[in-house]
Amino acid sequence: MIKKNKKYMKTLDFPLYHGTSSLFIDSIKEKGLGAVNIVKEYNLINTLKDVFDYATKINVVDWQQEYFVPKIINQESNNSNWQHGQVYLSSSENKAISYAKSNKYGSEILSNIIEVYQAIIESDSSYNLDNEFIQSILDKDYEPVIIKLDNIPIEILSSESNGGNSSEKLIEYITKEYRETEERIIEVNFRLNKVISINDSNIISI
Numbered sequence: 001m002i003k004k005n006k007k008y009m010k011t012l013d014f015p016l017y018h019g020t021s022s023l024f025i026d027s028i029k030e031k032g033l034g035a036v037n038i039v040k041e042y043n044l045i046n047t048l049k050d051v052f053d054y055a056t057k058i059n060v061v062d063w064q065q066e067y068f069v070p071k072i073i074n075q076e077s078n079n080s081n082w083q084h085g086q087v088y089l090s091s092s093e094n095k096a097i098s099y100a101k102s103n104k105y106g107s108e109i110l111s112n113i114i115e116v117y118q119a120i121i122e123s124d125s126s127y128n129l130d131n132e133f134i135q136s137i138l139d140k141d142y143e144p145v146i147i148k149l150d151n152i153p154i155e156i157l158s159s160e161s162n163g164g165n166s167s168e169k170l171i172e173y174i175t176k177e178y179r180e181t182e183e184r185i186i187e188v189n190f191r192l193n194k195v196i197s198i199n200d201s202n203i204i205s206i
Helices: 022-031 044-057 063-073 093-102 108-123 132-137 167-180
Strands: 016-021 087-090 144-149 157-159 189-192 203-205
Touching: 016 022, 016 093, 022 144, 022 203, 044 063, 044 108, 063 108, 087 093, 093 144, 108 132
Parallel strands: none
Antiparallel strands: 016 087, 016 144, 087 189, 144 203, 157 189
C-alpha cells in the first residue's frame, strides 16, 4: 500500500494534482513547485485590501466579493481555508481542473484582485493599480494548466483535517479507492512543505 524509494521511506501510491496557469509554468519549471510564494513576492494581500477598500468606497463590490474577499484579506482558517501562499495539491484531478479553469491567473487571490480592479475601472478609469507585477499581466492571455505528481514522499505533505481522520487513515482510504477506480477518488487537499522539481511530463494543458 505504501511504496518505498532510496531517499524517502514512504511515498503515496496515488497521484496528486495542482491547478495553476500557464502564467507561472516557466517559473515552476525553472525553480520548482513551491519555490516562490507569490503572495509575499508580489504583495498580493495588501494589494487586494487596497483595491477592495476603493471598490467598496465607490460601491462597485458585488455580493460574492463582499463575502469572500474579507476572508481572503484576513487569511481566515475557520470552517474553510482562506490562507494563501502555500502550495496545495488535490487527490482529485477534477478538483484541480476546476480550480485552474476558475482562476485564469492560477491563484485565487490574484484572480480576485484583478476582478475587483476591473470592476473599479469600469466606473473610474483614472484609478491607479499600485502593483507592477499585476500591471504587467493585465490583458494578456493565459491557459489553465494542471500539474500531476506521482510517488510524492509523504513526509513533505500535510493534510487538512477531514472528518476527524488522521493523515495516515486518509491516505489508506484514498489508496484503496484509487486502486478500485480512479474516477471515484475522494477529494482531499494536501499542503506541500518542500519544493518539488517539475518537468514537461508533469504538466497537462486543459
